[in-house]
Amino acid sequence: MEMEPGKLFIGGISWETNEGHLREYFQKFGEVMETVTMKDRKTGRARGFGFVVFADPAVAEIVVRKKYIIDGRT
Numbered sequence: 113m114e115m116e117p118g119k120l121f122i123g124g125i126s127w128e129t130n131e132g133h134l135r136e137y138f139q140k141f142g143e144v145m146e147t148v149t150m151k152d153r154k155t156g157r158a159r160g161f162g163f164v165v166f167a168d169p170a171v172a173e174i175v176v177r178k179k180y181i182i183d184g185r186t
Contacts, residue, residue, distance in 0.1 A: 117169040118165050118172045120166070125185055127157065127160060141174065147162065149162035
């Protein structure tokens, strides 16, 4: 399985966190191309993780070394 450059797994997020919240938080580090929060197929309920894709893979390398708090969760 090949990783997409600039794509980060964001785990342990609040069930209330949506794509907009992820974009708002991470765009302060650089241009965000895409955000996705994963949902249960049957219930539509958030699964507590997602992905962020940065335009510049170097930004992702910097962000992965930082701690973050989104919607009260680290």
